[in-house]
Amino acid sequence: MEEKIVLYPYAMSKRFGLTRPKIKILEFVGWKALNQLPKDFKTTNGYGFKSQRIKTVLAYIKRRFPKVVKLTFTLRGRTRFLEQSIAFNWGDFLQIVRDINKESEASKRSKKIIIEDQLSRFTGKISKPQRQMPAGELDLFINKFSSFDEISARDVNAITDLLRELPISKVTVTSHFIETREKMDLIYLDDLIAEFEQLMATKNDNEEKWQLFFEKNSWLLIHLFPYQVILRKGKAYVGGKTFENKEGRIVDFLFQTGLKDNFALLEIKTHTKSLLKSYAYRSPDVFSMSDEFSGGINQCLDQKDNFIKEFGKDKKPLDPKTILVIGRKDNLNDNENKCFELIRANQKNVDVVTFDELLAKLKGLYKVLVGEA
Numbered sequence: 001m002e003e004k005i006v007l008y009p010y011a012m013s014k015r016f017g018l019t020r021p022k023i024k025i026l027e028f029v030g031w032k033a034l035n036q037l038p039k040d041f042k043t044t045n046g047y048g049f050k051s052q053r054i055k056t057v058l059a060y061i062k063r064r065f066p067k068v069v070k071l072t073f074t075l076r077g078r079t080r081f082l083e084q085s086i087a088f089n090w091g092d093f094l095q096i097v098r099d100i101n102k103e104s105e106a107s108k109r110s111k112k113i114i115i116e117d118q119l120s121r122f123t124g125k126i127s128k129p130q131r132q133m134p135a136g137e138l139d140l141f142i143n144k145f146s147s148f149d150e151i152s153a154r155d156v157n158a159i160t161d162l163l164r165e166l167p168i169s170k171v172t173v174t175s176h177f178i179e180t181r182e183k184m185d186l187i188y189l190d191d192l193i194a195e196f197e198q199l200m201a202t203k204n205d206n207e208e209k210w211q212l213f214f215e216k217n218s219w220l221l222i223h224l225f226p227y228q229v230i231l232r233k234g235k236a237y238v239g240g241k242t243f244e245n246k247e248g249r250i251v252d253f254l255f256q257t258g259l260k261d262n263f264a265l266l267e268i269k270t271h272t273k274s275l276l277k278s279y280a281y282r283s284p285d286v287f288s289m290s291d292e293f294s295g296g297i298n299q300c301l302d303q304k305d306n307f308i309k310e311f312g313k314d315k316k317p318l319d320p321k322t323i324l325v326i327g328r329k330d331n332l333n334d335n336e337n338k339c340f341e342l343i344r345a346n347q348k349n350v351d352v353v354t355f356d357e358l359l360a361k362l363k364g365l366y367k368v369l370v371g372e373a
Contacts, residue, residue, distance in 0.1 A: 030075030
């Protein structure tokens with residue numbers, strides 16, 4: 001029969017004196033003598049447990065399993081839970097208390113660093129701590145969680161920043177790493193599409209909101225060009241002021257080509273602007289462009305003309321490209337769509353793009369990343 005040691009713990013308090021705790025029996029199977037018991041169960045005070053990690057585990061067991069009155073620790077047996085007793089394989093239990101100890105030590109270090117970081121703001125006697133992540137700590141932290149469904153865009157940005165800061169020598173480019181980067185791109189694109197659709201759902205003119213959206217995500221507009229461009233400035237002055245310093249022309253976005261030998265002007269209207277007049281010029285299938293559409297084209301041509309006159313000598317623009325983003329095609333019927341395409345195809349100096357077409361480009365990129373295209 002395997003040797004074992006049985007202990008019957010008690011509790012002592014000034015108020016109640018000697019009492020029996022909820023867990024009435026501690027059994028150690030495979031140990032021959034008291035002096036061989038794990039050090040966590042020994043103390044120099046004469047009673048109690050030596051380590052806080054043991055107290056933490058036992059306190060949880062008493063709360064979670066109130067009917068349990070016996071704990072068994074065995075060197076060879078397996079871990080099992082019964083209604084009134086729990087048996088722990090010692091190796092399993094030791095892993096629990098070791099992880100608790102690691103967490104406790106990490107918490108102590110974090111508290112110390114927080115104190116030093118805050119105090120360094122007020123006195124030069126304490127230096128701002130430079131904390132390096134120990135090997136394995138990130139893995140330990142991530143493994144605490146079973147789901148990441150609730151992470152925010154800020155959390156994703158933190159992960160991206162971490163990848164950016166990693167030494168190149170530490171990064172192994174594997175298919176798993178590439179899939180991770182693609183997943184982060186998908187989260188970003190998914191949020192971007194949702195924001196775009198929310199702006200499209202607005203029935204009021206929201207030109208300033210569109211301006212802010214495209215300033216924040218200017219790479220979207222870069223896809224409108226067949227060559228490399230860089231955003232030079234949003235709300236850029238392109239000339240046209242009078243002697244009284246008035247009536248200056250402002251283009252929504254000014255781009256410069258990648259080789260810096262030419263420019264492009266991009267004007268943003270809103271998705272609510274109509275492309276054609278609401279009635280047929282000649283029934284049933286000939287429609288004229290709307291006042292907003294024709295006005296937008298003339299505005300682009302005027303900005304281009306003033307830009308060449310104002311900056312032609314210094315910048316030497318070579319017939320800069322002009323783009324107008326306006327309205328939406330998906331509101332047009334077949335006859336209206338035919339007229340719009342004929343008008344657009346004959347605009348030699350202004351390229352016209354609708355908001356729903358730009359959204360379709362964004363969704364197309366998303367489909368490529370998820371493998372649907």
